[in-house]
Amino acid sequence: MSDTRIDFLYLNEQDMIKAGVNDMETCLETMIEVYKVMGEGDYVMGGQNHNSHGQMISFPDNPVHPGMPHNGPDRRFMTMECYIGGKFHIAGEKWYGSNLDNKEKGLPRSILMVMLNDPDTGAPVALESANLLSAMRTGAIPGVGAKVLAPENPKIAAMIAAGAINRNSLPSILLACPTIDTVKIYDIFPKAAEDMKKLIEERPEKYPHVKEVIICNSIEECVKDADIINAATSGKVDPRIEKEWLKPGCMVSLPATVDIDIDFIKECSIVCDNFKMYEAWGQEMGYPLAAKINGMGERTFDYVHDGIVKREDVIDLGEVYAGKKAPRKNKDQIVLFAQGGQATYDVAWGWMCWQKAKELGIGQTLNLWETPALGK
Numbered sequence: 001m002s003d004t005r006i007d008f009l010y011l012n013e014q015d016m017i018k019a020g021v022n023d024m025e026t027c028l029e030t031m032i033e034v035y036k037v038m039g040e041g042d043y044v045m046g047g048q049n050h051n052s053h054g055q056m057i058s059f060p061d062n063p064v065h066p067g068m069p070h071n072g073p074d075r076r077f078m079t080m081e082c083y084i085g086g087k088f089h090i091a092g093e094k095w096y097g098s099n100l101d102n103k104e105k106g107l108p109r110s111i112l113m114v115m116l117n118d119p120d121t122g123a124p125v126a127l128e129s130a131n132l133l134s135a136m137r138t139g140a141i142p143g144v145g146a147k148v149l150a151p152e153n154p155k156i157a158a159m160i161a162a163g164a165i166n167r168n169s170l171p172s173i174l175l176a177c178p179t180i181d182t183v184k185i186y187d188i189f190p191k192a193a194e195d196m197k198k199l200i201e202e203r204p205e206k207y208p209h210v211k212e213v214i215i216c217n218s219i220e221e222c223v224k225d226a227d228i229i230n231a232a233t234s235g236k237v238d239p240r241i242e243k244e245w246l247k248p249g250c251m252v253s254l255p256a257t258v259d260i261d262i263d264f265i266k267e268c269s270i271v272c273d274n275f276k277m278y279e280a281w282g283q284e285m286g287y288p289l290a291a292k293i294n295g296m297g298e299r300t301f302d303y304v305h306d307g308i309v310k311r312e313d314v315i316d317l318g319e320v321y322a323g324k325k326a327p328r329k330n331k332d333q334i335v336l337f338a339q340g341g342q343a344t345y346d347v348a349w350g351w352m353c354w355q356k357a358k359e360l361g362i363g364q365t366l367n368l369w370e371t372p373a374l375g376k
Contacts (some may be wrong), residue, residue, distance in 0.1 A: 007369040008124040013132065015364075018125045019357040021132045024140065027349055031140045032147065033086065034348045035372045038274065039322025042085035043344055044051065048283065051276035054080035054094075054343065073100035074109060080343035083119055092116040092347040094130055110134075114350040124368065126354040130346065133353065137169025137345040138305055141273065142230050142253040143176035145337040148320050149271060149327045151249040154227030160219060160239055161195035162187040165232035170196070173228060173253075174207050181211045186222035190215070193322045220245050232256045237296075243267075248332035254296040264310060266337070269328045271315045272297050272338045296338035334354055 011019060020026060046052040049115045057077040060067045069075065081093035096112040098317060103109060113129035117123060146154070159166045164187055174180055183200060187193040197213045204210075216222040223229050223245050230253040233239055238259040241252070252258070252268075272278065278301040282289050287305050289298040303309040317337070319325040327335055357363045 003371060004369070004371045006123045007365050008368060009126045009354065009357060009363045010127065010366050011128045011353065013129040013364045016129050016132055016353055018362050019352050019353040019362065020351075021136060024136065024168075025175055026352065027136045027140045027365055027373045028143050028172050028175050030349055030352050031137060031144045032090075032344060034084065034298065034344050035144060035318045035321040037084060037088070038344060039316070039318030039320075039324065040086075040287075042058060043082060045082040045277070045280075045343055046080075047280045048281050049276055051274060052275050052280040052284065053088055056079050069249045075101075076098045080341075080346060082343035082347055083347055084118075084344045088127075088348050089119060090116055090347060090351045091119040091122075092343075092350060092369045093287060094134065094346040094350075096130075096134075097166035114346050116347065116350055116354060122270075126350065126351060126363075128350050130350065133349055134346060135164065137349045138165060138255065138341060138368045141339050141341075141345070142157060142169040142255065143172025143174075145253055145271070145317060146173050146228050146251060147176040147338075148317075149251045149335045149337055150177055150228050151251070151331065154251075155180060156184065156226045156228070158186075158216075158222045158229045159196065159234040160186055160222060160224035160229065160231040160258075161256070162189075162192040163232060163234060166230060167196055167199060169230050169232060169253075169255065170200070171206075173230065173352070174200075174210065177228065178209050180228070181209055182212045182214065183210055183212070184216050184222045184226060186216040186219055199376045202253075226250060229253065231258050246334055249328070249334065251335045251337060253337045253339070257296055257299070258266075260336075262303075265303070266308065267334070269315065270296075270300055270313070270336045270338065271317055271320065271327055271332050271335055272300060273314055273340060274342060275300065275314050277342060293340075295340050296336060297340045300338055301320055 057069045061071045077097045079095050082294040083091040094114050095374040098110040098112050114124040114128045157180050185193045193215045200342045233256045236255045243264040278297040282301050285292050289301045304311050
């Protein structure tokens, strides 16, 4: 007779910190492994093409039912689900609710949880606080890209904007590219740039190869001579970047968007975190996709639809890590790296934290049931 008892491990935010959720070096290594697994196709996400970003609940502008939430800035619920194979061999999802009004209550805009499930039975194995988890995996991806998309022996990293995403992205880029000795920062708010500069200067033992941090007065000054550029602005206005400002062969990492001429884009190599995800969004939301979600991956979907870019010319980062495609045609071609976030990141990093928590005896074991009352 099989054992029908099901327990799972609950990890609150402090448990996750103890389990290493903020360990960028391990997170970077984990995300690299994710891309190796994805490059081999050993994963499944939601949707008809198995690559959907997730399913979203949004609310009407004027609900007629008492108590139903109404539409508002960044107000939604969303689930991002997947199975990822390789050493992870786990199913799971990130679930979150988002409401910009949360800030008035002293809460984060989004409140996130990750649930991990046995891929065979579907039984829960872990439930984790995921705000820090999500921030870390987002910050790790520019470093994952820089590892294989940056020019050889990069020396200068340019950070456009000094908000939360770039504060998390910079450590991953510096870990991925230890030849970087100069960091340039531009933000329309000088204090934000100064605060980001302090993050590096206060940790000389962590980034001993960084010799100089420069606060810039313009985007042009920031990106000039840079080998790696990470643009992570917020808001509706895209920062303008001219072709003439960029060093041949540089990598422009785009967790956000920038304003670049179409003719220049056609000269670049476009590498996506996973173009099939944008195709799934296109199926779900229709064309033009960038009118609904304004990211470089969504814009690339529209470029392919319009014949501006050929589908076969769009490269997936997983294909680069799997050795199936080269990231650029020649050493002087500029690479645009489009990023939109995927459930595979959350589930894999959640799996790693779960393993560490079990090793350290962290968290609270909760019982689902001894014997199921139904479904025998």
